[in-house]
Amino acid sequence: MPRPRSLTAHQLASAALAVLDRDGLAALSMRAVAQELGISTMGLYRYVQDREDLERLVVERVLSDVDTGLPDPGTSWRDQIEVMARRLRDTVGAHPEVIPLSVVHRHHSPAGLRWSETVLAVLTEAGFEGERRVIALRALLGFLIGAIQLEHLGPLAGPGTTAITELPPSDFPHMTATARTARRMDADREFLGGLRLLLDGLDA
Structure with missing residues (x-):
């Protein structure tokens, strides 16, 4: 044999x-x-x-395909976080079925831990410490995981948004109006818009 x-x-x-x-x-x-x-x-x-x-x-x-190197230190901390977020989204988004597994096993992944370590280095340099730094990292992870899943499982350009636009406006005035606007947005605008709103909150 x-x-x-x-x-x-x-x-x-x-x-x-x-x-x-x-x-x-x-x-x-x-x-x-x-x-x-x-x-x-x-x-x-x-x-x-x-x-x-x-x-x-x-x-x-x-x-392991995510670039975890420190972004250009000559840019603002917000720009550096955006670079890190884009890197994770682009890599993981290419394999959306892995997203739920990354949530469960991220603590066992050296590559995932290196990404978080770099993000924490950026936040620390920006003055985040203690509980504020913990909350900032968790908020970023929560946004990224949810945003990537929504982009692939419930995209704005998908049938779900179309169905909402067809609801009775008398019953769902805000949902139907928002869905009509959503249909005109692409995935990048949705992702970066949400990320920047989050960063506005962290920067407050």
């Missing part, structure tokens, strides 16, 4: 990511990833213990 081939963590994560991108989060399983790799399910257990291990690998695989 030929000796089983050795697989790297990158190969395992890439196979799991291929399953997620193609078939969705519900399809991620040991069997599906083994098939993607062309090995038996039992063979996959030589490398990972269970689906949770696969989830951690794929989160690290995606987040």
Whole structure:
């Protein structure tokens, strides 16, 4: 019998990511990833213990593509935070099925921790400390996770917004008016507008 081939963590994560991108989060399983790799399910257990291990690998695989270097220190702290936010959104947004997993496993991801470390360095240099710094980081993470999910699962250009515009204006005057405006907005304007409102609040 030929000796089983050795697989790297990158190969395992890439196979799991291929399953997620193609078939969705519900399809991620040991069997599906083994098939993607062309090995038996039992063979996959030589490398990972269970689906949770696969989830951690794929989160690290995606987040490792995020540039975590410190943005230009000659710019304002707000501009630096915007750069960090764009980097995370662009990378994770390319694999929206990974977003829920990144929430669960971010504490186990060295790449995710490096992103947060850089954001905290920017905030610290800007004078944030103690509870204010904690709240600022959590608010940024909460906005980014929610904004990326909304962009891909409920985009303004999608049928949900159209359906709201067709509600009876007498019952939902503000919803219908807002939806009509929303249909004219693109994803970048929505994302950056929300981020800048958040930064206005942090800057107050």
